[in-house]
Amino acid sequence: MYQAVIGLECHVQLDTSSKLFCRCRVTDGAPANTHVCPVCLGHPGTLPVANARAVELGVRAALALSSTLHRISVFARKQYFYPDLPKGYQISQYEEPLATGGRLHVEVDGERRAFGITRIHLEEDSGKSVHGERVTGVDFNRAGTPLIEIVSEPELRKPREAEAFLRMLHRVLVEAGVTRGDLEKGHFRCDANVSVHRPGEPWGAKVEIKNVNSFRYVARALAFEIGRQERLLESGGTVVQETRSWRGARTASSRVKEGSADYRYFPDPDLPPLQVDEALCQQARSALPGIPLDLWLQARDAREGDAFRERHQLDDDTAGVLLRHSEVRAFFEATVVAGGDGVQMAKWITGEVLRRINEGEDLADARISPEALVALEGLIQDGTLSRSMARDVFGELWTHGGEPRAIAERRGLRQVTDDWLLRDLVRDIVARHPRQVERYRAGNERMVGFFMGKVMKATGGRADPALASRLVVEALRRV
Numbered sequence: 001m002y003q004a005v006i007g008l009e010c011h012v013q014l015d016t017s018s019k020l021f022c023r024c025r026v027t028d029g030a031p032a033n034t035h036v037c038p039v040c041l042g043h044p045g046t047l048p049v050a051n052a053r054a055v056e057l058g059v060r061a062a063l064a065l066s067s068t069l070h071r072i073s074v075f076a077r078k079q080y081f082y083p084d085l086p087k088g089y090q091i092s093q094y095e096e097p098l099a100t101g102g103r104l105h106v107e108v109d110g111e112r113r114a115f116g117i118t119r120i121h122l123e124e125d126s127g128k129s130v131h132g133e134r135v136t137g138v139d140f141n142r143a144g145t146p147l148i149e150i151v152s153e154p155e156l157r158k159p160r161e162a163e164a165f166l167r168m169l170h171r172v173l174v175e176a177g178v179t180r181g182d183l184e185k186g187h188f189r190c191d192a193n194v195s196v197h198r199p200g201e202p203w204g205a206k207v208e209i210k211n212v213n214s215f216r217y218v219a220r221a222l223a224f225e226i227g228r229q230e231r232l233l234e235s236g237g238t239v240v241q242e243t244r245s246w247r248g249a250r251t252a253s254s255r256v257k258e259g260s261a262d263y264r265y266f267p268d269p270d271l272p273p274l275q276v277d278e279a280l281c282q283q284a285r286s287a288l289p290g291i292p293l294d295l296w297l298q299a300r301d302a303r304e305g306d307a308f309r310e311r312h313q314l315d316d317d318t319a320g321v322l323l324r325h326s327e328v329r330a331f332f333e334a335t336v337v338a339g340g341d342g343v344q345m346a347k348w349i350t351g352e353v354l355r356r357i358n359e360g361e362d363l364a365d366a367r368i369s370p371e372a373l374v375a376l377e378g379l380i381q382d383g384t385l386s387r388s389m390a391r392d393v394f395g396e397l398w399t400h401g402g403e404p405r406a407i408a409e410r411r412g413l414r415q416v417t418d419d420w421l422l423r424d425l426v427r428d429i430v431a432r433h434p435r436q437v438e439r440y441r442a443g444n445e446r447m448v449g450f451f452m453g454k455v456m457k458a459t460g461g462r463a464d465p466a467l468a469s470r471l472v473v474e475a476l477r478r479v
């Protein structure tokens with residue numbers, strides 16, 4: 001009965017060697033304040049000069065996202081006070097950004113959807129506050145690092161759509177060489193806005209969830225926040241416009257959001273309007289394929305998917321499952337290299353392996369080797385183990401590793417495949433149950449199951465099921 005409206009803002013670090021308005025190097029993890037100069041520290045009398053490489057990467061991002069590039073854009077000062085902002089303002093773009101519009105195509109639940117992009121603008125990063133035990137310091141190495149901010153249209157409705165949008169945006173920008181896209185290092189940071197309203201009514205107050213650094217967590221945070229707002233409205237409360245942060249299982253209020261008017265934007269008098277000439281456009285375009293990069297990536301995925309499916313003779317669903325999990329796919333391919341049959345290996349992996357992963361276990365921590373899984377399947381094929389015995393052995397291989405044949409022997413797992421031994425056993429059981437034989441002869445086929453149960457019980461579950469069932473039917477017909 002409520003509908004959610006989600007908008008995304010991503011801050012993407014451009015892959016340049018120097019900062020946006022000075023020659024300081026962009027570094028990860030250098031000692032604090034070792035890559036600073038009067039320009040990025042905002043000393044009076046210094047003049048910023050725009051980094052051509054950063055502009056080119058911004059242009060490339062705009063082209064890759066099918067945005068309308070503006071040949072002239074304007075840098076603006078965004079004023080706010082924060083200890084990690086040395087100038088007391090951030091150089092960004094406001095009324096005249098680098099690019100506007102654009103679309104990103106994503107697949108959500110097997111369906112292709114297009115979501116709009118509002119704008120792309122260039123801006124500089126702030127420094128970092130470093131919290132010690134008794135003092136807080138500031139590190140300005142990051143101050144002035146080139147970013148683009150990409151704002152989505154508020155067209156997303158579901159957390160899953162937001163997650164798919166972010167994953168595709170990240171892929172496009174990494175593929176285009178715009179960013180290195182390392183999430184751990186903060187190269188791709190995302191804020192999500194979300195509000196809920198009843199269909200036909202005005203949109204609700206917007207809550208912003210700040211800096212969630214994993215796509216899955218963005219989806220979780222949004223799902224939590226949508227539920228929280230719905231419950232609040234349902235119980236007669238009001239949603240306050242505020243900034244909240246994701247705390248692992250829930251969102252928590254961090255501050256009441258300032259409106260954009262508080263920033264007192266105005267064009268930066270030290271920087272001329274940014275002009276993008278034809279040569280720069282050509283250069284940015286030359287790094288991209290002729291069609292929109294998201295569609296190009298999807299076409300490449302489909303081609304690779306087809307080749308993968310054909311190579312291993314898999315059906316669409318199985319291939320799709322394996323391709324969705326890159327580490328699972330790598331393990332599958334290793335079993336095939338180790339001599340496994342693609343179809344049989346895929347059954348193990350989409351069954352036993354994925355079940356454990358879905359229960360929260362990690363394939364990287366599992367002790368089973370691809371060779372062991374191939375050997376285990378070999379024990380089924382040569383009749384040594386039944387499938388259910390093999391699943392037991394698999395459990396031990398997963399947790400402790402080892403060699404399947406040795407594990408099966410140690411646990412006394414071996415199918416009874418001896419024709420004569422089983423034949424005598426079956427005859428004996430049939431002879432001891434004349435009433436059930438009568439019912440079988442009266443046409444009750446289900447009695448075969450009764451005798452199979454007896455055979456399995458007598459052998460401790462070790463009888464080869466196919467052989468046992470054939471012998472039971474033979475014996476019943478002969479009585």
Ligand SMILES: [Zn+2]
Nearest residue numbers: 022024037040
């Ligand atoms: Zn500098």
